[in-house]
Amino acid sequence: GAGVSQTPSNKVTEKGKYVELRCDPISGHTALYWYRQSLGQGPEFLIYFQGTGAADDSGLPNDRFFAVRPEGSVSTLKIQRTERGDSAVYLCASSPSGTGHNEQFFGPGTRLTVL
Amino acid sequence: LAKTTQPISMDSYEGQEVNITCSHNNIATNDYITWYQQFPSQGPRFIIQGYKTKVTNEVASLFIPADRKSSTLSLPRVSLSDTAVYYCLVFNSGYALNFGKGTSLLVTP
Numbered sequence: 001g002a003g004v005s006q007t008p009s010n011k012v013t014e015k016g017k018y019v020e021l022r023c024d025p026i027s028g029h030t031a032l033y034w035y036r037q038s039l040g041q042g043p044e045f046l047i048y049f050q051g052t053g054a055a056d057d058s059g060l061p062n063d064r065f066f067a068v069r070p071e072g073s074v075s076t077l078k079i080q081r082t083e084r085g086d087s088a089v090y091l092c093a094s095s096p097s098g099t100g101h102n103e104q105f106f107g108p109g110t111r112l113t114v115l
Numbered sequence: 116l117a118k119t120t121q122p123i124s125m126d127s128y129e130g131q132e133v134n135i136t137c138s139h140n141n142i143a144t145n146d147y148i149t150w151y152q153q154f155p156s157q158g159p160r161f162i163i164q165g166y167k168t169k170v171t172n173e174v175a176s177l178f179i180p181a182d183r184k185s186s187t188l189s190l191p192r193v194s195l196s197d198t199a200v201y202y203c204l205v206f207n208s209g210y211a212l213n214f215g216k217g218t219s220l221l222v223t224p
Contacts (some may be wrong), residue, residue: 004158033211042202042214043159056211091158093212101147101208106158 004107006092012113013082021077021110025094032075034067035091043091082114119203124219133190135218137203140184148186151202198222
């Protein structure tokens with residue numbers, strides 16, 4: 001079956017612009033996670049959705065970042081007034097549920113470059 | 116979240132067995148140990164998970180001693196395509212994964 005997909009695969013923007021990154025989880029997965037990975041580092045947690053609601057947004061670095069999942073499936077990560085330090089690979093993952101010790105299935109990521 | 120410590124890098128030749136040990140001294144009772152693999156330009160991929168003793172699947176084995184303060188990922192007869200970053204994580208239900216820097220494994224002919 002189809003895995004987690006993310007669009008776009010690459011995004012180049014200018015400092016100060018607004019960007020949206022999209023994640024399509026595996027069908028039926030109720031839990032969805034966003035991570036950010038900088039060069040040479042492991043993925044860093046941003047936000048976790050259980051269904052439509054954000055169960056944990058403690059990883060969002062500041063109020064320029066927010067994410068939505070209005071229908072409990074597709075999610076969009078939105079970054080306002082982008083800064084050069086936001087450049088990273090943004091990874092999305094989904095799992096069948098947020099309970100139990102289910103593995104997370106990751107998408108290929110969106111590489112964001114802020115010039 | 117329990118902190119994990121693992122080697123930054125390891126080298127191996129093709130056909131050898133590779134063992135990557137991870138320490139997690141403050142693991143909690145309900146925590147599980149899981150390992151992910153990441154190739155360049157791809158998202159991490161689940162390899163194996165366990166709670167105690169030994170777990171084996173078609174890809175690897177995971178050894179966990181009785182005190183659960185460490186674990187060892189064993190990759191039998193590695194090939195060049197096993198070159199990747201391997202992450203050891205300790206996690207509990209309902210929480211996001213806490214990745215460290217992982218172990219960068221380089222397999223050469």
